[in-house]
Amino acid sequence: MATIYEVSKLAGVSLATVSRVMNNNANVSDATREKVTRAMTELGYRPNSIAQSLASNCSNSVGLLVSELQGPFYGPMMSGIETAFRKQSKHVIIAAGHSDEEREQQAIEFLISRNCDGLILHVEAISDDYLIELSKGKTPFVLINRYIEELSSRCIILDNVKGGYLAAKYVLEQGHTDIAYISGPLWKKDAQDRLAGHKQALAEYNLNFNEQLLYQGDFMEDSGATGFQHLHNNAPQFTALICANDEMATGAMATAREYKIKLPEQLSIMGYDNVFFTRHISPPLSTINYPISAMGRMAADWVLSNVYHKNTSPLQTLFEPELIIRQSVLAIPQ
Amino acid sequence: MATIYEVSKLAGVSLATVSRVMNNNANVSDATREKVTRAMTELGYRPNSIAQSLASNCSNSVGLLVSELQGPFYGPMMSGIETAFRKQSKHVIIAAGHSDEEREQQAIEFLISRNCDGLILHVEAISDDYLIELSKGKTPFVLINRYIEELSSRCIILDNVKGGYLAAKYVLEQGHTDIAYISGPLWKKDAQDRLAGHKQALAEYNLNFNEQLLYQGDFMEDSGATGFQHLHNNAPQFTALICANDEMATGAMATAREYKIKLPEQLSIMGYDNVFFTRHISPPLSTINYPISAMGRMAADWVLSNVYHKNTSPLQTLFEPELIIRQSVLAIPQ
């Protein structure tokens, strides 16, 4: 691999001049620019961005930490982010934290030591304190799907209380009063919030929240299945089941069918996230829209604006959930 | 951020010694190792891996180029890869090529200039020649889902001809003789192969392949929808539709329903890939399994073995498709 030195040699100029034409920075005469360019193509020269990075202290790369690389939720998020950066020729280094504190921390350390200019973090297990401490460091970062009071300007979040509220309210409007709920793991803030919104809607309808109708899942499909099973066997009768995300709803539906329960006639089901496949399952799942791709793009814009000082459309941190009505919830006949 | 210099100062040793304890390489006495470690934690020292990279000419990171970051196909692949590398504390830099020649090429250049020690490439648009040329360079790479004769030992592929064959054979066994086919874009090798397998099965049943029953899609859901529409309006009657992947099958199914066609009673449908949501749609889709996650792990193993000289389980390049029978194909009554 040719180095800048060889190019300068061939072109008959100094290192600095070659560097200048690369970064088409300063004043270089057309003639020399031409010479240098020619030499570069002749040698098939490709700048070594590691070296650039070290010298300039700017890597043109941003770190992206997500919980998982697969699944209908993170895909669109990553994609939104990559697209935004690609347009500005920034590059993304990716890591998965697997909702595990140590792994998340490790990943952050790596991304920082890797000279990322900025970070986009979707972390779940790491403590607020760690992040607040991190914010005092020199690598700027933005948080997706997590709210920390002290860091509020860099938290891109969905109003999950409202989402939980919307889901429950819709089901209540259809006349249901016996509503089971499969939550996410309640140590996660979003799981808490969704449940809080749920309770709020119940309260508005003067309904008490019955703990027996609650099952705590883990946002994965299987826990929807076991959750349904548990509720079916142990809880009082219910005519509707609200799940804190679509994947658990999917699991619950599959299991309900195994119990020969007709959907949606005998049981209404509500999801959350509006993951892409919800409209393909049967019955098509009513759910709450989570504009994750847009939020990913917004996170990228945050970095573009705060780190690279590019002009972007105005930054927005709070996103609104939206009710998506399909066919999995039936009205109770009066 | 503290540098190695400050650590050496604090510990009262030379740069080299600090470097040695970092890479716990050479002979360092326990006493000095202790001193240095203490100094490191005291300063909160974190090695700058950019600098390490430049000096050692090894970045401990591998580049991963996929067509898209989202979708049920790439997610499991990326995940398999990340997991394998994480265990060996290698890191992955990701890029999306979007099936576009220029973007794929750009991405490869970036990954190389970024000093990736090795590359895992899922490319579609770039030419064989380019890749063959690339293989002469110093950055080793492995190809997923693409076969090039000259590079055969580094091509991790599925036997797509066989997959196409299995799908068609199964449908034929159910008594169908009028079978429509929605292919992938035929400039892609895998699309060609699947179709070839399809034709081969037809031939075994002494059936001619009818061009009118073929629609060329692009592997995306929408093209399944328009494909169905086209076939429904222009093609002769058919009792089964085989799609070259699950997403097109999904699109076709949705549209078929809009035409009030009962599935699977009036039309049998067959997919390909066994993407995770196929079992949730209705009717659950019969399809061909594509062990993409395993193939991702294998690609990672290839790099681990060929680049980092780690011992891995034996490398395998050819993977076998498998018929997955669910409920979307019905036997024709005799």
Added chain:
DNA sequence: ACATTAAATGTAAGCGCTTACATTTATAAC
């Protein structure tokens, strides 16, 4: 006690770039 050898540590030259500063060359003003 002294040579011989091995272990521990230090020295300094890069890795391929960027960039402040110095120097040269061209342009303009008189």
Added chain:
DNA sequence: GTTATAAATGTAAGCGCTTACATTTAATGT
């Protein structure tokens, strides 16, 4: 034709590490 000024180019230091080689220190044998 001089200067003054701006534009173009060159020089060299340094980014934070690794590593070949040189040097010092400790361990061993006689």
